[in-house]
Amino acid sequence: MPAEPLLEVSGLTVSFRTEDGLVEAVRGISFAIAPGEIMGLVGESGSGKSQTLLALMGLITSPNAVLSGSVRFRGQELVGLGRRALDRIRGRDMAMIFQDPMTALTPVHTVGAQIVEQIRAHERISPRAARARAVELISAVGIPAPADVAGRYPHQLSGGMRQRAVIAMALSCNPALLIADEPTTALDVTVQAQILELIGRLRDEFGSAVILVTHDLGVVAEIADTVRVMYAGKVVEEGSKRDLFTAPQHPYAWGLFASIPPLEGARPARLSAIPGTPPRLSALPAGCAFRPRCAHAHAACAAMPALTGEGGHRAACVLSPARRAELLAAGEARS
Amino acid sequence: MLFALLARLGQMVLVMFGISVVAFLIFFATPGADPSARIAGRNASQETLQQVRHDFGLDRPLPVQYALMMKRLFVTRDLTSFVNRGQKVIPTVMNAIPITLSLVCGAAVLWVLGGLVVGVVAGATRGSYVDRGLMMLGLAGISMPVFWLGEVANLVTQSRWHDTWAFSWVPALGYVPLSVDPWGWFKALVIPWTVLATLYVGLYGRVLRASLIEMMQEDFIRTARAKGIGETRVLLHHGLRTSLVAFVTMFGLDFGALVGGGALLTEVVFGLQGVGKLTYDALQTLDLPMILATVIYASFFVVMANFVVDILHAILDPRARDAR
Numbered sequence: 001m002p003a004e005p006l007l008e009v010s011g012l013t014v015s016f017r018t019e020d021g022l023v024e025a026v027r028g029i030s031f032a033i034a035p036g037e038i039m040g041l042v043g044e045s046g047s048g049k050s051q052t053l054l055a056l057m058g059l060i061t062s063p064n065a066v067l068s069g070s071v072r073f074r075g076q077e078l079v080g081l082g083r084r085a086l087d088r089i090r091g092r093d094m095a096m097i098f099q100d101p102m103t104a105l106t107p108v109h110t111v112g113a114q115i116v117e118q119i120r121a122h123e124r125i126s127p128r129a130a131r132a133r134a135v136e137l138i139s140a141v142g143i144p145a146p147a148d149v150a151g152r153y154p155h156q157l158s159g160g161m162r163q164r165a166v167i168a169m170a171l172s173c174n175p176a177l178l179i180a181d182e183p184t185t186a187l188d189v190t191v192q193a194q195i196l197e198l199i200g201r202l203r204d205e206f207g208s209a210v211i212l213v214t215h216d217l218g219v220v221a222e223i224a225d226t227v228r229v230m231y232a233g234k235v236v237e238e239g240s241k242r243d244l245f246t247a248p249q250h251p252y253a254w255g256l257f258a259s260i261p262p263l264e265g266a267r268p269a270r271l272s273a274i275p276g277t278p279p280r281l282s283a284l285p286a287g288c289a290f291r292p293r294c295a296h297a298h299a300a301c302a303a304m305p306a307l308t309g310e311g312g313h314r315a316a317c318v319l320s321p322a323r324r325a326e327l328l329a330a331g332e333a334r335s
Numbered sequence: 336m337l338f339a340l341l342a343r344l345g346q347m348v349l350v351m352f353g354i355s356v357v358a359f360l361i362f363f364a365t366p367g368a369d370p371s372a373r374i375a376g377r378n379a380s381q382e383t384l385q386q387v388r389h390d391f392g393l394d395r396p397l398p399v400q401y402a403l404m405m406k407r408l409f410v411t412r413d414l415t416s417f418v419n420r421g422q423k424v425i426p427t428v429m430n431a432i433p434i435t436l437s438l439v440c441g442a443a444v445l446w447v448l449g450g451l452v453v454g455v456v457a458g459a460t461r462g463s464y465v466d467r468g469l470m471m472l473g474l475a476g477i478s479m480p481v482f483w484l485g486e487v488a489n490l491v492t493q494s495r496w497h498d499t500w501a502f503s504w505v506p507a508l509g510y511v512p513l514s515v516d517p518w519g520w521f522k523a524l525v526i527p528w529t530v531l532a533t534l535y536v537g538l539y540g541r542v543l544r545a546s547l548i549e550m551m552q553e554d555f556i557r558t559a560r561a562k563g564i565g566e567t568r569v570l571l572h573h574g575l576r577t578s579l580v581a582f583v584t585m586f587g588l589d590f591g592a593l594v595g596g597g598a599l600l601t602e603v604v605f606g607l608q609g610v611g612k613l614t615y616d617a618l619q620t621l622d623l624p625m626i627l628a629t630v631i632y633a634s635f636f637v638v639m640a641n642f643v644v645d646i647l648h649a650i651l652d653p654r655a656r657d658a659r
C-alpha cells in the first residue's frame with residue numbers, strides 16, 4: 001500500500017439503542033484506503049456493511065444511534081465534524097451510491113435538477129453550465145438521449161436508469177472517494193457490466209478510490225484490489241483480492257469463497273450459503289461471533305480473536321497458520 | 336387537458352344537479368314544511384291556501400315544480416323567497432358572496448402561512464421544547480370552539496377594552512366592502528380572520544409536522560444529505576416540497592367547504608351577512624328557494640375546489656400528472 005491513506009478508519013462502532021438494549025451493528029472496525037484503491041466489502045445480509053458506509057458519510061441520523069471511533073479523510077477527522085464542514089466534503093470529495101435506486105431520488109424534482117443541485121452546492125457555476133454538465137454526466141453513465149432524461153422525473157425511469165442517474169450524481173464532482181452500496185444488485189447483467197466499467201473508469205481517469213459493497217463475488221473478482229469480509233459487525237478477514245480468492249484464511253471466508261471458481265473463468269455465482277443463520281446482534285456469543293456455525297470451533301474461540309497475519313493478509317481466527325494450511329490442504333475448508 | 340376540463344365541468348353539473356334534487360326532495364319530505372301555509376300566513380282560509388298553491392305552482396307534480404324552480408333560479412333569475420316576500424334569491428346570494436370570500440380568503444392566507452411556519456419549525460426541531468410548545472398551542476387552537484373564541488374576541492375588543500389604546504381602532508361588527516374602503520375592510524375583518532384561522536393553523540401545523548417527520552425518514556432525504564447541500568435546503572427543498580402535496584389537498588377541501596358556507600359560525604358571531612349566515616337563516620325558516628340557491632352555490636365551490644386541488648396536485652407531484 002502507498003504510504004498516505006486517503007481514508008483511515010479506526011475503531012468505528014455503530015450501535016443502536018433498542019428494546020433489547022444496546023445493539024452493536026458495527027463493532028470497532030479499522031481499515032485504510034489508498035488513493036485509487038478499489039476495496040470490495042462482502043458479508044452476509046445484516047453484517048453491518050451499509051451501516052459502516054453510512055457512518056463514513058456521516059449519514060447515521062437516527063436519534064437512537066451511538067457512533068464512536070474515528071474516520072479520517074485526508075487527515076481530517078469526520079466523526080463529530082460540524083455540519084457545514086462536513087457538507088463541504090460530502091458530495092464533492094466523497095460521494096455515495098445507495099443500495100436501493102427506486103427510492104434514492106426525490107420524486108418531485110427532475111433527475112437533471114437533482115444533479116444540478118449537487119454541482120451548484122460545491123462549485124461556483126451558472127445554472128446553464130451546471131445543466132450542461134448534468135447532461136454530460138447522464139450521457140457518460142450510458143443513458144441514451146441524456147438531455148431528455150435530464151428533464152424527466154425519477155418515476156418515469158426504469159430501475160437501471162435511476163441507478164445510473166444516482167451514479168451520475170455521485171460522480172458529478174469527481175469524488176476522490178466513491179462509496180457504493182450494492183450499486184448493481186437491482187440491475188440486470190448487461191447494465192451491471194456497464195456500471196462496473198464506469199466505476200473502473202472513474203478510478204483510471206480521476207484516480208478515485210472506491211469502496212464497493214456487494215453480494216456478488218464475481219464483481220469483486222472483476223474489479224477489486226483489496227477485499228474485506230465482514231461478519232456480525234467486524235472485519236474477519238482482509239487482504240488483496242488474490243489472497244482472498246486463492247488462500248482464504250477465516251473459516252467463514254472458506255464458506256464464502258468455497259463455490260467460487262478461479263479468478264479467471266466463468267462468471268461465479270453469488271455468495272454461497274453457509275450453514276446456520278447469522279447471529280442476532282442482541283445476543284452475540286462471546287469471543288468469535290462465528291463460533292456457533294464454525295466446524296472448527298474449540299475452547300480457545302471463546303476469547304475474541306484479533307486480526308493477525310502477514311503482508312496485509314489478516315484474519316481474525318485463533319487457528320494457527322499451520323493448522324489452517326493443513327485444513328485447506330485436506331480440502332476440508334472447501335467441502 | 337381540455338378533455339379533463341370538460342370532464343370536470345360535466346362532473347360539476349352532475350354534482351350540482353344531484354345535490355339540488357336531494358335538497359328539493361328532503362324539503363318536501365320534511366313534515367310541517369308546506370310552503371303554501373307559510374306564504375299564505377297563519378290563519379289563512381282553505382281558499383287562500385289553494386290560491387297560493389296555484390300561484391306558486393305548488394299543486395303541480397314534483398318534477399314539474401323542480402323544473403319550474405330551476406328555471407326561475409337560473410334562466411329568469413327572479414325566484415323569490417318563500418319567507419321574505421319579494422326578496423329575490425339570486426341577488427341576495429350574490430351580495431353575500433363577496434363577504435364570505437373576503438372572510439375565507441383572508442383567513443386562508445393566515446392559516447397557510449401560520450400552518451407552514453408551525454409545521455416546519457416543529458418538524459425541524461422535533462422533540463425539543465419549541466416543538467412541544469408549538470404542538471400544545473396548536474392543540475389549544477384546535478380545541479377552542481370558533482364561536483366561543485369569536486365571542487371572547489368580541490367581548491375584549493368591542494366592550495371590555497374597546498376604549499383602551501389597544502382596541503379603539505376596532506370598528507363595530509359588520510362588513511365594509513373592499514371597493515368602498517379597503518382599510519375599513521381590513522379593520523373589519525382582521526379579527527374574524529384571526530379567529531377563523533386559529534383552528535386551521537393548529538390543524539395544519541400538526542398535520543404538516545407529522546408528514547414532514549415522515550418524509551425526513553425517506554431514503555431520498557439521505558441521498559440529499561449525502562450531496563452536501565446543507566440541512567436547510569434538505570428540509571425545505573426535499574422534505575417540505577414533498578410534504579406539500581398532502582398539505583395542498585387538505586387546504587383545497589377545507590377552503591371549498593368554508594367558501595361554500597362552512598364559515599357559518601364565524602359569520603354569525605361577527606355579524607357578517609355571508610353565505611353561511613344566509614344558509615343558516617334559510618334552514619331555520621325552511622325557505623326552499625334560498626336553500627336551493629345556497630346549496631347549489633356551495634356544491635359549485637366544493638367541486639371547484641376539488642378541481643383546483645387536482646391541478647395543484649399535478650403541478651406539485653409529477654407522479655399524479657402522469658397518472659391521468
Ligand SMILES: Nc1ncnc2c1ncn2[C@@H]1O[C@H](COP(=O)(O)OP(=O)(O)OP(=O)(O)O)[C@@H](O)[C@H]1O
Pocket residue numbers: 016018023025043044045046047048049050051052062099281
Ligand atoms: N435503526 C436501527 N436500529 C436497530 N438496529 C439497526 C438499525 N439500523 C440497522 N440496524 C441493524 O444493523 C445491522 C446491520 O445492518 P446493515 O444494513 O448495515 O447490514 P448490511 O450488511 O448492509 O446488510 P444487507 O446486505 O442486507 O444490506 C442489521 O442487523 C440491522 O438490523
Ligand code: SF4
Pocket residue numbers: 250251252288289290291292294295296297298300301305316317318319
Ligand atoms: S475463531 Fe474459532 S470459531 Fe471463530 S472462526 Fe476461528 S475456529 Fe471458528
Ligand SMILES: [Mg+2]
Pocket residue numbers: 049050051099181
Ligand atoms: Mg446493506
